[in-house]
Amino acid sequence: MKLELSRVVQGGSRLGVLKGLGRTGQHSLDVPGCLLYTRCGSAPHLTQDTLHTLSTLPSVTQVTLSTIAEHQEVLEECKDGFKKFAGLHETVLYCSLHDPAAPCPTGHTTNKTVSVWGSGGRIELSVAKFMALQRAVRPDWYQSMADGETWQENTSRKRVRKSVDRTLAHLDECLLVHHNTQELEGVEVFGVVEGGDILEERVRSARETAKRPVSGFCLDGLQTGSMNQSLRTQLITAVTQELPEDKPRLLQGVGRPDEVLACVEAGVDLFESFFPFQVTERGCALCFSLDVSPDPELAGTAPPAAVLRDDEERDTAGETQENGDLNHSDQTQMTSFEIDLNEKRYHDDFRPLVEGCGCYCCRNHQRAYLHHLLVTNELLAGVLLMIHNAAHYHAFFAALREALADGKLDLLKRRLLGERRAETGTKD
Structure with missing residues (x-):
């Protein structure tokens, strides 16, 4: 070695x-x-x-x-x-x-x-x-x-x-x-x-x-x-x-x-x-930005790239702590990097888990279907969520290496921590 x-x-x-x-x-x-x-x-x-x-x-x-x-x-x-x-x-x-x-x-x-x-x-x-x-x-x-x-x-x-x-x-x-x-x-x-x-x-x-x-x-x-x-x-x-x-x-x-x-x-x-497994067990899906391009028009063009969540999802993911992190002391709690598909508002949401993600789950199923599988306690929910969460997490490390190679680590941090508006001056 x-x-x-x-x-x-x-x-x-x-x-x-x-x-x-x-x-x-x-x-x-x-x-x-x-x-x-x-x-x-x-x-x-x-x-x-x-x-x-x-x-x-x-x-x-x-x-x-x-x-x-x-x-x-x-x-x-x-x-x-x-x-x-x-x-x-x-x-x-x-x-x-x-x-x-x-x-x-x-x-x-x-x-x-x-x-x-x-x-x-x-x-x-x-x-x-x-x-x-x-x-x-x-x-x-x-x-x-x-x-x-x-x-x-x-x-x-x-x-x-x-x-x-x-x-x-x-x-x-x-x-x-x-x-x-x-x-x-x-x-x-x-x-x-x-x-x-x-x-x-x-x-x-x-x-x-x-x-x-x-x-x-x-x-x-x-x-x-x-x-x-x-x-x-x-x-x-x-x-x-x-x-x-x-x-x-x-x-x-x-x-x-x-x-x-x-x-x-x-x-x-x-x-x-192990983090994707914990997210899956909560009935959640990883949904955070992996884009390190300074041009917002290029976001999501190279799978499995991700786009940031909408405002409603960002707010509910971090509403109980000032810094948006719910699991500093409890790893069973949801974090600001995921969406909770158990919530009723996803029952008619026909978008993929993450726009531009190339995993099997995002290419073939919508949030509404994952919500249905979770509320009916279908085992397939865990399978599809684990496929997406593992793919997204491994893509995060690929994006991290790319950011280090290109000198864009600070940009990736801003994307990851939800500061994309401050960088681009545009609405996600």
Whole structure:
């Protein structure tokens, strides 16, 4: 795995390609980029055939131990790893500890173990069990075991320090086992940077993790709801200054487009794409501008480009908070980047979800039909919404890379945050 940067702009934003992915090294991933979020190897609501109707998919698929740890015996009997077991042949497999879209109770970490939660309840993992799972899964890269229970507010400095110490100790033990395990030959390890909201501990964690022979870094404990964006940006900026430039930085638990942009500017390369799933579960559709053309007449000419919502949709999406963001502390709440198709006013709205979007849903169905499917509890609603939300989210990262390459990141931010009128002087 090697990160080749083509540009570093606006202080910290990094544009490049992560090459040499997978056991054969034939895959690559553009950065800034996202992974393909799955549950037990399957994209929620979508079959493999339906998933591949999307024109662009990330080359890296994320699975979590929280969803597959309870299947360890089956995987060990399979002997060929999770990719063959789940039919994920043409992809790079990344194995993380927790599901970013699922709640993770705290208070179950010890000096020797961490816990994950599957459908059958809590599963306690020692380093030995954690590494046995990695041998059974055989990912292309995985996140080291870590104590990430310090993301809540008011966590004491002593507890944060203990989290960093435990995480470093876990990393050392995992690396020792890894280098002596034949089944994991050629597999990459990502070290985890912890430290809660304490700058000194974040820096110490980053500095010490960078001394270990890891291929990249997971930035943990910075997820949506754990802190405000200004503090998150400050911590990430300090952390990335301690990390080598040629190794990727993966941020866990952040998916909102505005937060993604801020974190990219702070130096983050990779994100988990769980946000489209959360939007789908709410019965909502992503609907925000991806256009980075200064000419408003060019908006929507290159699918899957998007246009901004009308005034009514913009107002109702953000009416309960001054800044229009409804989910700073609750990831189940609707955000200002989506429209709620459960609302009655969509029952006779015969527009596509997003004008100019090239996904299957927008090309073949209207908002009124999605509203009908939701109010009648049809399973097809989740399928069509997930198709659109995944396509729109992946298009957002393509637009982000284009904006970085063309020096238009500020323009994309204005479009994304609903300031297009101020830029063009025209009505959307």
